[in-house]
Amino acid sequence: xxxxxxTSAPLGLKIAAALGLLFLHLPILLxxxxxxxxxxxxxxxxxxxxTLQWLSVAWNRPDVWQALGLSVRVASIAxxxxxxxGTLCAAAVSQTRFFGRETISLLVILxxxxxxxxxxxxxxxxxxxxxxxxxxxxxxxxxxxxxxVVVYNNAVARFRRVSGSLIEASMDLGADGFQTFRHxxxxxxxxxxxxxxxxxxxxxxxxxxxxxxxxxQQQTLPIWMLEELVRPRQRPVTNVVAMFVVLxxxxxxxxxYYLTREGDQVxxxxx
Amino acid sequence: xxxxxxxxxxxxxSGTFGRLSDFFWRNPKILLFLMxxxxxLWLGIVYLGALFALLxxxxxxxxxxxxxxxxxxxxxxxxxxxIPSNFDIILRTVVMAALVTLAxxxxxxxxxxxxxxxxxxxxxxxxxLGVMLPLWSSYLVKIYAWKLILAKEGILTWIFxxxxxxxxxxxxxxxxxxxxxxxxxxxxGTFIVFVYVWMPFMxxxxxxxxxxxxxxxxEASADLGGHPAQTFRYVLFxxxxxxxxxxxxxxxxxxxxxxxxxxxxxxxxxxIGQAVYAQQGTAGNIxxxxxxxxxxxxxxxxxxxxxxxQGAFDAL
Numbered sequence: 277x278x279x280x281x282x283t284s285a286p287l288g289l290k291i292a293a294a295l296g297l298l299f300l301h302l303p304i305l306l307x308x309x310x311x312x313x314x315x316x317x318x319x320x321x322x323x324x325x326x327t328l329q330w331l332s333v334a335w336n337r338p339d340v341w342q343a344l345g346l347s348v349r350v351a352s353i354a355x356x357x358x359x360x361x362g363t364l365c366a367a368a369v370s371q372t373r374f375f376g377r378e379t380i381s382l383l384v385i386l387x388x389x390x391x392x393x394x395x396x397x398x399x400x401x402x403x404x405x406x407x408x409x410x411x412x413x414x415x416x417x418x419x420x421x422x423x424x425v426v427v428y429n430n431a432v433a434r435f436r437r438v439s440g441s442l443i444e445a446s447m448d449l450g451a452d453g454f455q456t457f458r459h460x461x462x463x464x465x466x467x468x469x470x471x472x473x474x475x476x477x478x479x480x481x482x483x484x485x486x487x488x489x490x491x492x493q494q495q496t497l498p499i500w501m502l503e504e505l506v507r508p509r510q511r512p513v514t515n516v517v518a519m520f521v522v523l524x525x526x527x528x529x530x531x532x533y534y535l536t537r538e539g540d541q542v543x544x545x546x547x
Numbered sequence: 548x549x550x551x552x553x554x555x556x557x558x559x560x561s562g563t564f565g566r567l568s569d570f571f572w573r574n575p576k577i578l579l580f581l582m583x584x585x586x587x588l589w590l591g592i593v594y595l596g597a598l599f600a601l602l603x604x605x606x607x608x609x610x611x612x613x614x615x616x617x618x619x620x621x622x623x624x625x626x627x628x629x630i631p632s633n634f635d636i637i638l639r640t641v642v643m644a645a646l647v648t649l650a651x652x653x654x655x656x657x658x659x660x661x662x663x664x665x666x667x668x669x670x671x672x673x674x675x676l677g678v679m680l681p682l683w684s685s686y687l688v689k690i691y692a693w694k695l696i697l698a699k700e701g702i703l704t705w706i707f708x709x710x711x712x713x714x715x716x717x718x719x720x721x722x723x724x725x726x727x728x729x730x731x732x733x734x735x736g737t738f739i740v741f742v743y744v745w746m747p748f749m750x751x752x753x754x755x756x757x758x759x760x761x762x763x764x765x766e767a768s769a770d771l772g773g774h775p776a777q778t779f780r781y782v783l784f785x786x787x788x789x790x791x792x793x794x795x796x797x798x799x800x801x802x803x804x805x806x807x808x809x810x811x812x813x814x815x816x817x818x819i820g821q822a823v824y825a826q827q828g829t830a831g832n833i834x835x836x837x838x839x840x841x842x843x844x845x846x847x848x849x850x851x852x853x854x855x856x857q858g859a860f861d862a863l
Contacts (some may be wrong), residue, residue, distance in 0.1 A: 289661055292658075293658045300681040301744070303696060304684060307693055320700045357589075363584045383590050383591075386590075389796070393804045393805075394840045395836070397598075397827055398601040401597070401837070402596060402597035452569070498686075501688075505691060521687075522685065529679060529684075533675070
């Protein structure tokens with residue numbers, strides 16, 4: 277038997293894996309092609325011609341800018357809330373053992389484990405029971421709830437690697453709890469929090485299912501896109517916005533990846 | 548210097564923060580409580596509170612004449628779920644979720660296996676990003692891309708025509724259940740888009756499970772005369788199963804609750820999510836909508852319970 281078997285995969289496996297990855301990526305690439313088509317009324321392929329005019333048309337649309345602005349504001353505040361709640365929860369769960377610890381992990385994961393429509397309609401009926409009118413803040417209430425889990429997951433994974441002896445050493449050397457947090461814990465978990473925050477931002481920026489139930493009359497960018505998908509009015513503008521959204525969500529994901537990639541080299545991790 | 552000899556215990560810290568810090572050190576339970584209170588209050592009130600309010604509504608009924616909600620305990624609304632038109636919706640959704648889960652596992656497995664066993668260094672990172680990028684890119688944009696692809700005048704029809712296979716596509720579309728006027732308004736289209744959107748969630752858990760399979764186990768199976776198919780059947784698959792189940796939690800649950808994909812790409816026949824949306828919106832029948840949402844909750848509860856018995860949570 278050849279000893280280098282493990283270094284190369286069977287051809288069938290290679291082809292299957294490659295086809296699978298192509299299946300995942302080709303559709304998104306197609307968006308870029310359609311953003312420049314001259315065809316307005318249908319999704320004709322191949323596009324009859326190419327033009328840059330839709331970029332400027334989309335740029336001059338106030339409704340797109342309004343939706344974008346709302347999305348960015350909602351995502352920022354929801355992320356901030358999720359960062360605080362997620363970190364607190366992760367710190368408590370990973371640094372101590374107490375009764376009901378498992379239940380808390382489950383509670384945090386529940387908002388994304390259950391289908392989004394359940395979260396959405398539950399919030400909506402709660403708002404109507406409590407007679408809370410739909411507003412900017414009802415959207416944030418929904419988004420923050422399911423963003424907590426992303427921050428929590430990232431923070432818990434990192435807390436596990438931060439060695440407990442590091443914290444004890446800091447205490448032994450005379451630092452109080454706040455100093456230890458500021459100078460020892462925070463630098464170690466900082467990149468994980470940043471990554472979690474970026475993913476939470478991406479999640480909120482893209483969320484549509486819960487938002488349809490909590491938004492009332494306001495339009496976030498995904499709601500704007502959903503309207504266009506259900507009742508296409510101006511396909512070329514939608515194409516351009518879709519391309520823009522792909523590019524914008526790409527950045528936080530790549531950044532989050534590079535931030536957590538070197539997570540194994542946390543100080544004291546070798547202990 | 549006498550403080551050290553007299554007092555082996557240091558004096559308390561001064562200042563508000565110092566005293567607070569000492570207090571927390573002596574009373575870790577209070578610190579724990581303070582740390583847990585905000586997230587638990589938020590999730591408890593906003594999320595669980597809303598969920599219970601919803602479940603409660605499912606035990607009310609709606610007055611058929613006035614359209615007002617009758618606040619009396621009844622199981623009538625649940626009985627309505629069993630009438631044929633509603634039961635069909637549930638059945639359709641569950642069958643679709645099961646098929647989507649199967650197809651996702653089939654497509655995800657080779658990618659996960661290659662990434663876990665053969666990809667090294669730069670390739671490993673590339674595979675990881677290759678899965679993460681589609682997983683995290685915009686849900687609506689992904690659906691939109693498929694609307695472009697599946698449209699009658701779109702790229703898929705064009706490819707079939709170029710390959711002189713239009714008869715195959717037409718033949719498929721003329722089939723009774725899976726067919727339709729064009730791919731974008733058929734079950735086939737809905738199925739493809741579901742698989743595309745949820746399949747990435749299947750890859751990572753399978754990969755995590757396969758990473759733990761030692762390479763020499765596969766070699767041992769081969770050395771003992773196992774054919775690759777046998778090795779897969781008796782060694783690889785059982786060890787990957789917890790990962791597949793973990794992934795299927797996502798694909799199954801997400802398909803059960805989705806109402807946007809079948810609305811944009813699919814026939815006019817409803818799925819559970821659409822039924823919920825229609826009942827709470829235009830129909831104004833919140834109790835029935837609530838009862839409909841209980842269906843995926845119960846199904847997922849059973850599913851999670853079974854998954855836990857199979858040890859799937861360790862693969863997450």
